[in-house]
Amino acid sequence: MKRIMLKLSGEALAGEKKTGFDEETVRGVALQVKQLVDDGIEVGIVIGGGNFWRGRSSENIDRTKADQIGMLATVMNCIYVSEIFRSVGMMTNILTPFECGSFTKLFSKDRANKYFAHGQVVFFAGGTGHPYFSTDTGVVLRAVEVEADVILLAKAVDGVYDDDPRKNPDARKYAEVTIGEVIEKNLQVVDMTASILARDNRMPMWVFGLNEKDSIVNAVKGSFSGTKVLV
Numbered sequence: 565m566k567r568i569m570l571k572l573s574g575e576a577l578a579g580e581k582k583t584g585f586d587e588e589t590v591r592g593v594a595l596q597v598k599q600l601v602d603d604g605i606e607v608g609i610v611i612g613g614g615n616f617w618r619g620r621s622s623e624n625i626d627r628t629k630a631d632q633i634g635m636l637a638t639v640m641n642c643i644y645v646s647e648i649f650r651s652v653g654m655m656t657n658i659l660t661p662f663e664c665g666s667f668t669k670l671f672s673k674d675r676a677n678k679y680f681a682h683g684q685v686v687f688f689a690g691g692t693g694h695p696y697f698s699t700d701t702g703v704v705l706r707a708v709e710v711e712a713d714v715i716l717l718a719k720a721v722d723g724v725y726d727d728d729p730r731k732n733p734d735a736r737k738y739a740e741v742t743i744g745e746v747i748e749k750n751l752q753v754v755d756m757t758a759s760i761l762a763r764d765n766r767m768p769m770w771v772f773g774l775n776e777k778d779s780i781v782n783a784v785k786g787s788f789s790g791t792k793v794l795v
Contacts (some may be wrong), residue, residue: 565784567606567680569707569715570597571699574612574641574775576720583618585644589775593718594649596780597685601654605784608710609687610703611645611686613637631695638699639664642689661693676710685784700754701761708765715762715769716783717753722773723791724753740792753793762795769793 572593574758580587597607613634625633639660646656657679659671668689669675679686691702707715724746727735743763746753753759753771762769772779782788 565605565713567608567704567710567712568600568784569608569610569710569712570780571646571703571715571717572609572611573719573774576718577611577645579775585641587648590645590648593645593774593780594652594654596778596783598652599698599781600784601683601685603785605686608680608706608712609642609645609685610699610706611687611689612699613639613691615643628632628695632752633699635662635690635693636646638691639668639689642687643667644686646685649685655682655711656687657684658687658689660688660690662690664690671706673709675712680710693733697757698756704754704758704761704767707767708761712767715767716780717769717771718774718780719771721771722789724751724771724793726751727739738791740794743793743795746793750784753791762793766795768795 567585572763575584578588600607601696627692642658649656658668659676660668661671663670671688676686683756688702690706691697691699721729723737724741725737729735742749743759747759747763753769770783770788770790770792772783772788783790
Protein backbone atom coordinates (compact mmCIF):
# COMPACT_ATOMS: atom_id res chain seq x y z
CA MET A 565 0.00 0.00 0.00
CA LYS A 566 1.65 3.22 -1.19
CA ARG A 567 -0.96 5.98 -0.87
CA ILE A 568 -3.96 6.16 1.44
CA MET A 569 -6.78 8.65 1.93
CA LEU A 570 -7.83 8.98 5.56
CA LYS A 571 -11.25 10.42 6.48
CA LEU A 572 -11.38 11.53 10.09
CA SER A 573 -14.76 11.77 11.76
CA GLY A 574 -15.24 14.97 13.74
CA GLU A 575 -17.27 12.98 16.24
CA ALA A 576 -14.36 10.61 16.83
CA LEU A 577 -11.83 13.44 17.10
CA ALA A 578 -13.93 15.00 19.86
CA GLY A 579 -12.87 12.14 22.14
CA GLU A 580 -14.52 11.96 25.54
CA LYS A 581 -15.68 15.58 25.34
CA LYS A 582 -18.13 14.78 22.51
CA THR A 583 -17.77 18.34 21.20
CA GLY A 584 -15.05 20.32 19.45
CA PHE A 585 -11.70 18.54 19.14
CA ASP A 586 -9.79 16.80 21.91
CA GLU A 587 -6.15 17.77 21.48
CA GLU A 588 -4.75 14.54 22.94
CA THR A 589 -6.96 12.49 20.60
CA VAL A 590 -5.73 14.52 17.62
CA ARG A 591 -2.11 14.19 18.78
CA GLY A 592 -2.57 10.43 19.04
CA VAL A 593 -3.79 10.37 15.44
CA ALA A 594 -0.81 12.49 14.40
CA LEU A 595 1.67 10.09 16.01
CA GLN A 596 0.07 7.15 14.19
CA VAL A 597 0.17 8.93 10.85
CA LYS A 598 3.82 9.85 11.47
CA GLN A 599 4.63 6.13 11.75
CA LEU A 600 3.12 5.58 8.32
CA VAL A 601 4.85 8.58 6.75
CA ASP A 602 8.20 7.52 8.24
CA ASP A 603 7.68 4.14 6.55
CA GLY A 604 7.19 5.83 3.17
CA ILE A 605 3.40 5.71 2.94
CA GLU A 606 1.78 8.77 1.40
CA VAL A 607 -1.18 10.08 3.41
CA GLY A 608 -4.00 12.37 2.34
CA ILE A 609 -6.57 13.49 4.90
CA VAL A 610 -10.15 14.76 4.79
CA ILE A 611 -11.90 15.99 7.93
CA GLY A 612 -15.61 16.61 8.34
CA GLY A 613 -16.96 20.04 9.24
CA GLY A 614 -19.89 19.14 11.43
CA ASN A 615 -18.20 19.90 14.75
CA PHE A 616 -18.38 23.60 13.95
CA TRP A 617 -21.56 23.76 11.94
CA ARG A 618 -24.88 21.94 11.77
CA GLY A 619 -26.58 24.59 9.63
CA ARG A 620 -28.56 22.18 7.51
CA SER A 621 -30.89 21.68 10.46
CA SER A 622 -31.82 25.39 10.42
CA GLU A 623 -34.94 26.46 8.56
CA ASN A 624 -33.75 30.08 8.48
CA ILE A 625 -30.62 29.66 6.37
CA ASP A 626 -30.50 28.93 2.66
CA ARG A 627 -29.09 25.45 1.91
CA THR A 628 -26.38 26.80 -0.39
CA LYS A 629 -25.19 29.28 2.25
CA ALA A 630 -25.32 26.60 4.95
CA ASP A 631 -23.14 24.32 2.81
CA GLN A 632 -20.68 27.15 2.18
CA ILE A 633 -20.33 27.67 5.93
CA GLY A 634 -19.78 23.92 6.29
CA MET A 635 -17.02 24.00 3.67
CA LEU A 636 -15.26 26.80 5.54
CA ALA A 637 -15.62 24.80 8.75
CA THR A 638 -13.63 21.97 7.16
CA VAL A 639 -10.88 24.47 6.34
CA MET A 640 -10.71 25.53 10.01
CA ASN A 641 -10.65 21.91 11.09
CA CYS A 642 -7.80 21.08 8.71
CA ILE A 643 -5.73 24.10 9.79
CA TYR A 644 -6.07 23.03 13.42
CA VAL A 645 -5.31 19.35 12.85
CA SER A 646 -2.43 20.06 10.46
CA GLU A 647 -0.77 22.22 13.12
CA ILE A 648 -0.96 19.34 15.60
CA PHE A 649 0.63 17.15 12.92
CA ARG A 650 3.44 19.67 12.49
CA SER A 651 4.02 19.75 16.24
CA VAL A 652 5.04 16.05 16.16
CA GLY A 653 7.46 16.53 13.28
CA MET A 654 5.53 16.19 10.01
CA MET A 655 5.36 18.52 7.04
CA THR A 656 1.83 19.38 5.91
CA ASN A 657 -0.05 21.34 3.29
CA ILE A 658 -3.74 22.15 2.92
CA LEU A 659 -5.42 22.17 -0.48
CA THR A 660 -8.85 23.65 -1.17
CA PRO A 661 -11.02 23.82 -4.32
CA PHE A 662 -11.41 27.59 -3.83
CA GLU A 663 -9.01 30.40 -2.97
CA CYS A 664 -8.46 31.08 0.74
CA GLY A 665 -5.75 33.69 0.46
CA SER A 666 -2.55 32.60 2.21
CA PHE A 667 -4.34 30.04 4.41
CA THR A 668 -4.32 27.22 1.84
CA LYS A 669 -3.19 26.34 -1.67
CA LEU A 670 -5.56 25.76 -4.59
CA PHE A 671 -6.13 22.05 -5.29
CA SER A 672 -4.68 20.37 -8.34
CA LYS A 673 -3.63 16.78 -8.81
CA ASP A 674 -0.13 17.86 -9.84
CA ARG A 675 0.28 19.99 -6.71
CA ALA A 676 -0.94 17.17 -4.47
CA ASN A 677 1.47 14.72 -6.12
CA LYS A 678 4.34 17.17 -5.64
CA TYR A 679 3.61 17.42 -1.92
CA PHE A 680 3.28 13.63 -1.60
CA ALA A 681 6.64 13.20 -3.35
CA HIS A 682 8.23 15.46 -0.71
CA GLY A 683 6.88 13.34 2.14
CA GLN A 684 4.18 15.80 3.16
CA VAL A 685 0.76 14.94 4.58
CA VAL A 686 -1.81 16.58 2.34
CA PHE A 687 -5.07 17.85 3.83
CA PHE A 688 -7.95 18.19 1.40
CA ALA A 689 -10.30 20.82 2.84
CA GLY A 690 -13.39 22.56 1.50
CA GLY A 691 -15.14 19.44 0.25
CA THR A 692 -15.83 19.53 -3.49
CA GLY A 693 -16.20 23.30 -3.41
CA HIS A 694 -19.87 23.05 -4.32
CA PRO A 695 -23.07 22.93 -2.25
CA TYR A 696 -25.18 19.77 -2.03
CA PHE A 697 -22.08 17.56 -1.80
CA SER A 698 -20.84 16.20 1.53
CA THR A 699 -17.31 15.54 2.75
CA ASP A 700 -18.11 11.86 2.04
CA THR A 701 -18.31 12.72 -1.64
CA GLY A 702 -15.27 14.96 -1.25
CA VAL A 703 -13.08 12.19 0.15
CA VAL A 704 -14.07 9.70 -2.56
CA LEU A 705 -13.55 12.31 -5.28
CA ARG A 706 -10.08 13.26 -4.03
CA ALA A 707 -9.11 9.61 -3.50
CA VAL A 708 -10.06 8.82 -7.09
CA GLU A 709 -8.31 11.92 -8.44
CA VAL A 710 -4.99 11.28 -6.67
CA GLU A 711 -5.22 7.50 -7.28
CA ALA A 712 -5.17 6.41 -3.64
CA ASP A 713 -5.03 2.69 -2.97
CA VAL A 714 -7.78 2.78 -0.37
CA ILE A 715 -9.95 5.13 1.70
CA LEU A 716 -9.69 4.62 5.45
CA LEU A 717 -12.83 5.79 7.23
CA ALA A 718 -11.94 6.39 10.89
CA LYS A 719 -15.21 6.73 12.76
CA ALA A 720 -16.72 6.70 16.22
CA VAL A 721 -18.24 3.28 15.36
CA ASP A 722 -15.85 0.37 14.75
CA GLY A 723 -17.20 -0.89 11.42
CA VAL A 724 -20.28 -1.42 9.27
CA TYR A 725 -23.30 -3.02 10.95
CA ASP A 726 -26.64 -4.28 9.68
CA ASP A 727 -28.31 -1.95 12.20
CA ASP A 728 -27.29 0.88 14.51
CA PRO A 729 -25.17 -0.81 17.24
CA ARG A 730 -25.77 2.12 19.59
CA LYS A 731 -29.50 1.37 19.52
CA ASN A 732 -29.55 -2.36 18.80
CA PRO A 733 -27.14 -4.51 20.88
CA ASP A 734 -27.83 -7.44 18.53
CA ALA A 735 -26.63 -5.56 15.45
CA ARG A 736 -24.19 -7.66 13.41
CA LYS A 737 -20.88 -6.25 12.19
CA TYR A 738 -19.69 -7.16 8.71
CA ALA A 739 -16.07 -8.24 8.27
CA GLU A 740 -16.44 -7.59 4.53
CA VAL A 741 -19.25 -6.19 2.42
CA THR A 742 -19.41 -5.09 -1.22
CA ILE A 743 -20.17 -1.54 -2.20
CA GLY A 744 -23.14 -2.95 -4.12
CA GLU A 745 -24.57 -4.35 -0.90
CA VAL A 746 -23.93 -1.04 0.86
CA ILE A 747 -25.99 0.74 -1.79
CA GLU A 748 -28.72 -1.90 -1.97
CA LYS A 749 -29.17 -2.16 1.83
CA ASN A 750 -28.53 1.55 2.48
CA LEU A 751 -25.89 0.71 5.09
CA GLN A 752 -24.75 4.34 5.24
CA VAL A 753 -21.01 3.81 5.19
CA VAL A 754 -20.88 7.07 3.28
CA ASP A 755 -23.78 8.91 1.67
CA MET A 756 -25.36 7.55 -1.51
CA THR A 757 -23.60 9.94 -3.90
CA ALA A 758 -20.22 8.97 -2.46
CA SER A 759 -21.13 5.26 -2.52
CA ILE A 760 -21.99 5.35 -6.21
CA LEU A 761 -18.83 7.33 -7.02
CA ALA A 762 -16.75 4.72 -5.13
CA ARG A 763 -18.52 1.87 -6.93
CA ASP A 764 -18.10 3.38 -10.39
CA ASN A 765 -14.40 4.08 -9.81
CA ARG A 766 -13.66 0.85 -7.94
CA MET A 767 -12.39 2.61 -4.83
CA PRO A 768 -12.32 0.33 -1.72
CA MET A 769 -13.14 1.73 1.72
CA TRP A 770 -12.10 0.32 5.08
CA VAL A 771 -14.18 1.35 8.10
CA PHE A 772 -12.87 1.15 11.67
CA GLY A 773 -13.06 2.81 15.07
CA LEU A 774 -10.65 5.71 15.42
CA ASN A 775 -10.48 5.48 19.20
CA GLU A 776 -9.18 1.90 19.31
CA LYS A 777 -5.47 1.72 20.15
CA ASP A 778 -3.23 2.12 17.08
CA SER A 779 -6.27 1.68 14.83
CA ILE A 780 -4.87 3.63 11.87
CA VAL A 781 -1.50 1.87 11.90
CA ASN A 782 -3.19 -1.49 12.33
CA ALA A 783 -5.55 -0.79 9.44
CA VAL A 784 -2.57 -0.24 7.13
CA LYS A 785 -0.02 -2.75 8.43
CA GLY A 786 -1.42 -4.81 11.27
CA SER A 787 -4.52 -6.62 12.45
CA PHE A 788 -7.56 -4.93 10.93
CA SER A 789 -10.73 -5.43 12.98
CA GLY A 790 -13.17 -3.18 11.15
CA THR A 791 -15.13 -3.69 7.93
CA LYS A 792 -13.67 -3.80 4.42
CA VAL A 793 -16.03 -2.37 1.81
CA LEU A 794 -14.88 -4.04 -1.39
CA VAL A 795 -15.53 -3.21 -5.04
